[in-house]
Amino acid sequence: MFKFVSMRLLQSIIVMLVVGLIAFGLFRFVGDPVNNMVGQDTTLEEREALTESLGLNDPFVVQYGRFVAKAVQGDFGMSYRLRQPVSDLIAERFPATLELSLVSAFLALLLGVPMGIYTALKPKSLFSRGFMTLSLMGVSLPTFLIGILLILFFGVSLRWLPTFGRGEVVELGWWSSGFFTASGLKSLIMPAITLAIFQMTLIVRLVRAEMLEVLRTDYIKFAHARGLSPRLINFSIALRNTLVPVITIIGLQVGSIIAFAIITESVFQWPGMGLLFIQAVSEVDIPVMAAYLLLIAFVFVVINLIVDILYFVVDPRLRVQS
């Protein structure tokens, strides 16, 4: 176990260094940072001095090393656009995105897994067919359309829910949470559903396909032949075997919810990282883009690590390398 985890950690570090290299490449190859910082009337000498003081004349490797060293300490420089430290901007936005993502991932799992099991166990029932049809719609409807429809219906027509923003937030240290106010929770509902629908439909289909596969295996047949109760077979034997491959996909999906909540965040004007990133792209705010890139890579690496450890817990075949 220890060896396994330490191996994975080592691989994660390599991945982060490579992503760091790409993020760093942004600075060097996407425009000249000096150009972005100075005005029209700066003299050539002043530019030279600025270039020197920013360390841009140093060799590539030295600059990369400096970038990594700073990044490890959470220092990504100043945003070109907002003239604030990038780390502060992210710290301000990250809680909003994470809360939204986790709630929608939770929703997707809570509804998706049972629906997947149900449709696999009773493939011919009316409910299953209904779920499958709905899930097809869920997969094919674009996220922004679902969001806009929800806003139109619950926000504009019925006026039940706020149409934008996070509502009131409570500050817990540097973390701002919308979980503890009524308006915060109300604001969360529509974006979370919007974000969850696609993931949920995916999980339904995945769990269903995997479970159908497992139900055909010999050990399920053998379990029936031993007279075990269907409940034991379906939920203890089949479900556990189903979850082994499903965990991987779900892990990656949670990662992509965090990383690509951008569309939902734009539709609901959710003050999260996605919005920050969109604005950064349109203004070529390279420090913010680089930091975002690294942060997302970090999120994926952490999730993958968790998935690997879960694998270890669920599947004994990985535990003992005989």
Next chain:
Amino acid sequence: MTTALLDIRDLIVEFPSRHGDVVAAKNVNLSVAAGEILGVVGESGAGKSTIGNAVMNLLERPGRIGGGEIFLKGEKISGLSDPTMRKIRGKRIGMIFQDPLTSLNPLETVADQLIGTIRTHLDLSQEEARARAVSLLDQVGIPDPDVRVDHYPHQFSGGMRQRVVIALALCAEPEVILADEPTTALDVSIQAQILDLLKDLVRQRGVGMIIITHDMGVIAEVADRVAVMYRGEVVETGPTAKILGDPDHSYTRSLISAVPRPDIRLHRFPMVESIERAGERRELDLSTHWLGQARDFGARDGDGATGPLLAVKDLEMVFRSGGFLGSKASSLRAVDRVSFDILDGECFGIVGESGSGKSTIARLVTGIYKAVGGAISFNGTDLTKLKNRKELNKHRRQMQMIFQDPFSSVNARMKVRDIIAEPIRFHKLSGSEAETRRIVDDLLDHVGLGAKAAVKYPHEFSGGQRQRISIARALATRPRFLICDEPTSALDVSIQAQILNLLKDLQEELGLTMMFISHDLPVIRQMCDRVGVMSKGKMVEIAETEALFVAPKDDYSKHLISLMPSYTGLMERETGQAEAS
């Protein structure tokens, strides 16, 4: 029969489909008494397994019982509701499946699986159930049962897993045991142990057992009575000695005559009637045909013109696993300094159990794997020293391989014509595309498929026919050396007989040299001139086939030969064909 424990009367099983009902079992009558083993034998698709599933009421949808009744100790059990049936499954009728590698839940310990089953049927506490689980493992012959009980299935070998499966079937002391191909996935030595175990269980516990199998050897070994199935019908039932020695039905006769005989060598297998009719082979005049041309392969390279065609010396192969950044690598010595020669025109057999390194040798010789050490001389050239691909291809063209699994060894997305033409095109053996087509058509005729097969896709053919496609493909480069890796072990006996006959004919006509790899000793005896016996990566004995079977020298060879099914009193065949050569 008043004493019948399980009595199946006029059973009909149907699988409704769009094109009408497919009847998988027609008016099947079977019965088994306490302490008796009934063998149900037949080829794939005969409906053997369907009967077991029908008894358990576990038919796969949309299959259903269309008629007939099943009685357990005089009590009707067909047509019972699922919850009632569940009290019979496992408790009164136990079932053993074919593949021990897939019939256990990989995520639960053996203890959990046993305890779950025991507590489903018997009113025992967790501790009592655990004690029972340990004693069951002990009874099926698993050493250190109190330790092993807490292991996961993947920590057991195939034979041990099958013992666990048997223990699971015995959890609640069932009266009847249905064993569906219980030893098909196992090596011969393990098969013998499992069959002994099953026999002992029947004798000691007085249960009735139905063994469903395609293997006449298993039937001869354990069954008291035999029922022969053919296309959903029981064509003949009777005591084992009678069925094997003097069958009445013509199907049974042809089935038994197709079984490779372990005791004497026949020139050919008697042609099997009434089964899959192979198209007639068209003989080719090889002196003029493309396939016969350029068979001289020029003069032998080097001076040793009379030396062996293939000389393998001190061949070594090691597989490593794991081992990344300082972690400990484990290595498996799959082939351990193996040396043998294959003479021009002979058929050299390699026999051994799974994991003995047989297939690895085939892959090393063809260059799929690269040897760690040793030399492979083909026609006087050391292939391991050739660096140039072009040089190597020249030799590779002369050796071709036929694989075990006819389903995965041909590309399912290519037409048969392209499958067979591929090596001709690759080695640029024909002048024009028209000539290639003509060659492919002739090849298809030659292996008994007929030229019409060229425009079809592989899925339109049965396993035996696909193996013919593989053979045609192998012949397409005009090879002189053919490597057959278990070419018939995935096939039914009657198809096996046809394929082996085809290989024999081709060898004779084309003067092929063959390396024939098999785990099946009777097949080896029928096919090979000389045999090498492999065990754990080493070649323990090389001998003339007849000498090996009559008087094996090495202890392992002796052990292997002793495990061969004996078929005492096997049907006398038309001896006119025997020893004709």
